[in-house]
Amino acid sequence: MKSDWTELLQFDKKHIWHPYTSVENALPVYPVEKAEGVYLELGDGTKLVDGMSSWWTAIHGYNHPTINAALIDQISKVSHVMFGGITHRPAIQLAQLLIELTPPSLEKVFFSDSGSVAVEVAIKMALQYWQSKGKNKKNRLMTTRSGYHGDTFKAMSVCDPVNGMHHLFSEVLSKTIFADKPTCKWNEEWDTEAILSLQKLFEEQHENLAAFIIEPIVQGAGGMNFYHPQYLTEIRTLCDKYEVLLIADEIATGFGRTGKLFACEHSAISPDIICVGKALTGGYLSLAATLTTKEVSSTISKGESGVLMHGPTFMGNPLACSAGVASLNLLLQSNWKEKVSWIEKKLTEGLAAIQEHQKVKELRICGAIAVIETYENIDVAAAQIEFKTLGVWIRPFRNLIYIMPPFIIEKDELELLILAMKKIITKSIYIQ
Ligand SMILES: Cc1ncc(COP(=O)(O)O)c(C=O)c1O
Numbered sequence: 523m524k525s526d527w528t529e530l531l532q533f534d535k536k537h538i539w540h541p542y543t544s545v546e547n548a549l550p551v552y553p554v555e556k557a558e559g560v561y562l563e564l565g566d567g568t569k570l571v572d573g574m575s576s577w578w579t580a581i582h583g584y585n586h587p588t589i590n591a592a593l594i595d596q597i598s599k600v601s602h603v604m605f606g607g608i609t610h611r612p613a614i615q616l617a618q619l620l621i622e623l624t625p626p627s628l629e630k631v632f633f634s635d636s637g638s639v640a641v642e643v644a645i646k647m648a649l650q651y652w653q654s655k656g657k658n659k660k661n662r663l664m665t666t667r668s669g670y671h672g673d674t675f676k677a678m679s680v681c682d683p684v685n686g687m688h689h690l691f692s693e694v695l696s697k698t699i700f701a702d703k704p705t706c707k708w709n710e711e712w713d714t715e716a717i718l719s720l721q722k723l724f725e726e727q728h729e730n731l732a733a734f735i736i737e738p739i740v741q742g743a744g745g746m747n748f749y750h751p752q753y754l755t756e757i758r759t760l761c762d763k764y765e766v767l768l769i770a771d772e773i774a775t776g777f778g779r780t781g782k783l784f785a786c787e788h789s790a791i792s793p794d795i796i797c798v799g800k801a802l803t804g805g806y807l808s809l810a811a812t813l814t815t816k817e818v819s820s821t822i823s824k825g826e827s828g829v830l831m832h833g834p835t836f837m838g839n840p841l842a843c844s845a846g847v848a849s850l851n852l853l854l855q856s857n858w859k860e861k862v863s864w865i866e867k868k869l870t871e872g873l874a875a876i877q878e879h880q881k882v883k884e885l886r887i888c889g890a891i892a893v894i895e896t897y898e899n900i901d902v903a904a905a906q907i908e909f910k911t912l913g914v915w916i917r918p919f920r921n922l923i924y925i926m927p928p929f930i931i932e933k934d935e936l937e938l939l940i941l942a943m944k945k946i947i948t949k950s951i952y953i954q
Pocket residue numbers: 636637638639641670671672673737742743771772773774775799800
């Protein structure tokens with residue numbers, strides 16, 4: 523470790539709160555000095571293959587010359603300017619791309635600064651939509667268990683009530699209606715019974731429902747559950763039948779991760795509102811967007827307030843939007859579809875045998891995502907020491923060891939990740 527890191531890490535431990543950690547009993551953190559391609563370089567010079575894409579974001583890897591150049595060019599023009607009363611090329615270009623690429627009929631774009639805020643905006647759109655139609659009773663939200671939509675309060679209220687630790691905030695969180703976790707798995711035959719309980723909830727609750735929110739196909743941080751595309755098709759039908767808006771949270775799944783540009787495409791449905799974020803800027807800067815239809819946007823605009831009541835300070839930040847334009851163009855010019863399908867095939871072949879291991883409850887693979895669910899919870903600190911020795915960066919949570927590598931990953935690097943996942947389950951990493 524370079525000498526200055528010792529002091530810096532002491533300061534970090536003493537003063538900085540990392541995600542979901544205690545300051546009294548903080549988990550160790552690893553200093554990253556730089557990152558290049560699929561490699562993270564630590565303070566002690568160790569290079570690790572990154573299996574996490576910095577939480578679904580860095581699809582093109584790190585330090586990409588094209589995104590770097592786009593940012594440098596934009597910095598020399600304007601790094602930030604307020605979006606109230608002003609517009610700029612990067613926001614317009616990014617909105618054009620998003621409208622073109624997202625499912626049909628989504629044609630109004632609201633930029634925000636993080637995924638959680640994009641979800642807040644989506645919910646606000648849904649609530650304002652029904653208010654504008656004079657249907658004030660339609661003000662509740664429905665979702666399935668095992669979902670994750672962010673850490674702000676309204677977003678938290680639609681996260682899994684157990685994993686999302688609702689009990690800590692039970693006085694403040696709105697009372698969401700929770701359907702069961704989707705049971706019919708992604709790669710199984712469709713089971714018509716899998717939708718029955720949800721049908722019943724729609725029948726009972728639709729008069730109060732503003733929107734149904736769900737992560738299409740892959741539920742992320744709420745449990746890494748992959749469900750059948752027909753389930754989403756059925757939800758679209760129920761939303762249409764009972765006049766409920768469908769919000770698709772594609773913040774984790776968007777931009778190719780599941781093998782389609784957007785996971786909604788597995789079910790060939792178009793939501794009324796979609797949220798995108800994470801990989802939107804190729805992992806360079808925090809940016810998200812909420813897109814909706816002419817019907818939703820016009821209804822809000824003709825309603826009592828006449829405006830959508832939201833406007834973050836850094837809305838449409840030009841630097842972030844220029845990274846977004848560069849990242850999306852890179853994706854479109856690449857052979858991402860073949861690459862993701864190659865990653866899926868390698869993961870499937872490389873990890874298949876792991877299902878037989880006594881510690882493993884289930885192996886799940888979809889596009890460039892692999893998840894090993896173990897019976898016991900993982901000791902994250904112990905697992906990370908092992909992973910570092912194995913030359914990879916993988917960060918499990920609860921009983922889930924999962925990877926979603928950058929799409930640019932090559933054979934040897936992917937094989938190293940697969941080997942590390944196979945080896946880790948045999949180590950002493952379980953919480954007793
Ligand atoms: C599906 C989904 N929605 C929303 C969010 C929240 O995004 P952010 O962390 O940028 O606020 C996340 C983040 O993990 C997510 O996976």
